[in-house]
Amino acid sequence: MVTIKDLAKHTGVSVTTVSRALNGYSDVNENTRKKIMEAARLLNYSPNTLARSLVMKKSKTIGMLISGFLRESVKDNFLMDVMAGVHDFAAQTDYDIVIFNTNSSKQREKTYAQLCKERQVDGVIIQGIRTDDPYLLEIVEGDIPCVLVDIPLIGKWAGYVSTDNIAGASQVANYLADQGHRSIGMINGHDFAFVSQERFTGFQKTLNKRGITFDSSRVENGNFSEQGGAEAALRLLEKDPTITAVFCASDLMAIGAMNALTSKGIRIPEDISIVGYDDILLSRYVRPALTTVSQDTHGLGSAAAKMLINMLDHEGQPQQATVPHEFIERSSSKRLNR
Amino acid sequence: MVTIKDLAKHTGVSVTTVSRALNGYSDVNENTRKKIMEAARLLNYSPNTLARSLVMKKSKTIGMLISGFLRESVKDNFLMDVMAGVHDFAAQTDYDIVIFNTNSSKQREKTYAQLCKERQVDGVIIQGIRTDDPYLLEIVEGDIPCVLVDIPLIGKWAGYVSTDNIAGASQVANYLADQGHRSIGMINGHDFAFVSQERFTGFQKTLNKRGITFDSSRVENGNFSEQGGAEAALRLLEKDPTITAVFCASDLMAIGAMNALTSKGIRIPEDISIVGYDDILLSRYVRPALTTVSQDTHGLGSAAAKMLINMLDHEGQPQQATVPHEFIERSSSKRLNR
């Protein structure tokens, strides 16, 4: 490996001068600089980032903590979309991304904070973490700049990006009410996801405002999985067979619910309207195409990256950012005719 | 930040001893070791990987070069699936993954090899790169251990994983021939993808063996995109309206082709049979569901990671690995009745 010392020897100047020449300082003669550049090109030199990071105490690296990066989660484009967004923004900067394995199966029991310290990441983007994760607080209250995706926490070094889940759910509620539905159920994720809490809140408030009875007794959890959605749909129907519409807190659960209901001989949307959330790729292709709330997932990722890098490079304060969402009516829901 | 020196000061031993204690060497008394461990826990010490990597010349990091990690590529689960596979395998080891931004839009014009040297990755996994990429050879012939996905090149430090594309395409050819098709077209990716070359070869050879005329004049390139597939399908049909079956080198192109043909009033599979390749998530949900060749994409990724890490940890030779594929008949193809 060719180091800065080799360049120094090769050009007959000191290591200091080489470093300063390469980094564009003004106190080096143009001729020597040229000579150094030339040597660098000749010897195919590239600086050792590790050594640089060590002394500069900046690694120009941002970490991505993703708990659910498993075989399963691929179906759900959400995570991937966010990652792509982060990546696309980072690509315009000089930051690289390292993915953290926080697989529980791993023997090494390390906290997120430890991982970050060890790898010396400058900041970290966190997504898909449960609100009851013991390490969540550790990192939010820690001293590593971080941006949370869909977890509304702000700390001294922690900001977050999300969509307005309350508004989104509220729009769904208004839509269903407008369509004449009165007996409505909901399939939620789990109790430890902020989005679940918010979507429930927004949905309930608006329905109640519209004079429609709705409370947590009309909610079943589907754990954000297709299978879970299917089971929740059946439970919901068993509890109250008069239901004419179901709002699902994720598209994947909605798809599971649709399949379960269809195989029970229930027609969608004629008998029951289904509305999802996320607008994953599948929802456009599934039959009937899923009515849902679209989020700018890619934007969520790039907004997170933008906020984090702004915090790092310009000492910006941690903030909160909201990316837009949009209600999309497709064919899995319709006006109730009774 | 608490360093190894702090531990040394705190416990009254030398830095050397602390290091050796922490790393499990035998020449340190059990009592001192305990004392050191205790102090480490107390001060919440975690080692600085950067410093360690610098002296050890091993970063315990593998790089992932992905050229097409863009908004678009998300639709195509392929890339993501492979990534997940790599990640899942790496998660069981002590390697972390860093994603390399090789976005061309980037001002910093660096070659892959440079990126690898700078970040001091121990090895690298490469996918989605075109065979005419000028930097491909640089890295294959370089001295950084690497594993290529779907690019059959072997070098001193380079191995690869792929599926048997020739066999897969051959299966499709036999299937179509068995179904009575005689006038067959193909939509390929582009000329600079090995998989395209192989799939064409396998397809042509087998068709010819079965006495069916097929050559490159019956092939249109769709550039692996949905839009490209649609356009290619129309070109194909224009050239030869008697075509009864089209083999697409990727599902995404197949879906594009189906849409284009359908909107021309052509029924699938009644008028034309369509067969794809990859078995992306969508192909199951699209109507009619796509007949295709399924690849164990996740396995492709984890096989790549396994091979690379084996090369790194056990000085294994670069090899070639093939993961299984499977022909899957769905409803976009049928027996020809004439």
Next chain:
DNA sequence: CATCAGATCCGAAACGTTTTGGAGGAATGA
């Protein structure tokens, strides 16, 4: 007693950078 072996510890160098605090010389101004 001298020698040896084993257990336990440590100083200092090394890894490849950046940065601090100057040094030496030439040009300029008084």
Next chain:
DNA sequence: TCATTCCTCCAAAACGTTTCGGATCTGATG
């Protein structure tokens, strides 16, 4: 002439680890 300023350069320290080559001490062996 001397002092000042500018330009160009450099030696050495620092970053946080690991590791090489001993050093010191205790007991045991002959």
